[in-house]
Amino acid sequence: MFIAATIAILVTMALTLARALLGPTLFDRLLAVNSFGTKTVLLISVYGFMTDRPDFLDIALVYSLINFLGTIAVLKFFEFDDPGSETYQEDDF
């Protein structure tokens, strides 16, 4: 049961990783990275239950906090950054 869940999460991680690497726009990458962080949290918690160490759940919670922090930082950067070149918007988004 847990083994099947772990393999399914690994496959999902590979798919989101492909989107993060290929994604044409920055927002594709950001969304893929955010969901990849969620998959990491899931993987750690499922792995903890699989190996009979449910205290991995606490670690997974801290990871989700860190992932949230990184996403918020990048989004703040999108909102308040001085782009540096006028063609930045048309080029990248």
Add this chain to the structure above:
Amino acid sequence: METLVANVLLTFLVFIAIGIIVLRDLLGAVILLGVYSLIAAGAFVVMDAVDVAFTEAAVGSGISTILFLGCLSFTQHKQKPRGHDSLAALIFVVITGGLLIYGTLDMPHYGRADSAAQTHPELAVRFLEQSASEVGPPNIVTSVLASYRGYDTLGETLVVFAAGIAVLSLLGLKRTRREDEAPEHAPGDTPSADVDERR
């Protein structure tokens, strides 16, 4: 199953590293660096090094991302296209990486029963039982870090200190030298005395 998960995570690391190298968009590279650290931390958790994983996640994925974004707000987002590929740098990096991998060959493999920690269990017992009377702090990890392998920690601190000095010399020296060019200083003044006064 444990090796499968660890191997898949390490394969992800390789793909992300290649992606970071290829990507010309620096903001995308910073985002991918955050994922890289998160996956590395996940691999550390799978390998039962939870404390290392916490450090990697907090420093690599949290603080580093914010620092990189702070740097990016001062620069442009596109990496300049390189006109030439530096062959000498590639050779140097390959040789250095090969030496580092060669250095790991002497170490016991992951999870081996004949590693030093497994063949000398009396060390762990001694740390657990005697560290309170021998060193003092109630946290055994702290007493191992600060006392039993104190010279190792001293070397690490030295490396961090040297890196800090290097960064400070890159950032700060130019600015203080510009303040020095006040008219009361002749250009031929002894620079060493100036450095001492500034400190």
